[in-house]
Amino acid sequence: MKPAQPRILDVLIILLAIVLCAVLFMQPSSQGGMVKVTCDEGTFLYPLGDERTLTVSGPVGRTTIEIHDGHASIVDSDCPNGTCMHSSISRYPQTVVCLPNRVTVSIEGNGGQVDAATY
Numbered sequence: 681m682k683p684a685q686p687r688i689l690d691v692l693i694i695l696l697a698i699v700l701c702a703v704l705f706m707q708p709s710s711q712g713g714m715v716k717v718t719c720d721e722g723t724f725l726y727p728l729g730d731e732r733t734l735t736v737s738g739p740v741g742r743t744t745i746e747i748h749d750g751h752a753s754i755v756d757s758d759c760p761n762g763t764c765m766h767s768s769i770s771r772y773p774q775t776v777v778c779l780p781n782r783v784t785v786s787i788e789g790n791g792g793q794v795d796a797a798t799y
């Protein structure tokens with residue numbers, strides 16, 4: 681008996697599965713999340729899928745937050761050291777904080793996905 685030859689349909693199904701996995705893996709998983717901005721002016725929620733730039737005020741001046749392409753970041757701030765401007769967040773539970781200006785930007789929720797579960 682001859683070993684079974686891979687049929688063209690089998691190869692196609694495997695290729696399709698690989699492509700589907702790659703597409704699912706490469707999609708930002710947190711597009712359904714919300715960006716929560718907390719500052720002296722209050723707490724605001726924006727969809728992570730938005731394209732938006734907002735400026736809030738705090739004790740040392742203004743902080744500009746940009747939500748772009750599924751990421752949120754502080755792009756400008758009047759704080760003395762500017763370390764808050766070095767990171768970009770895209771998924772729960774990441775947070776960017778500008779301590780001097782008392783601004784917190786965090787990702788809330790993750791589109792119903794669970795990172796881990798224990799029973």
Ligand SMILES: [Zn+2]
Nearest residue numbers: 757759764778
């Ligand atoms: Zn800062």
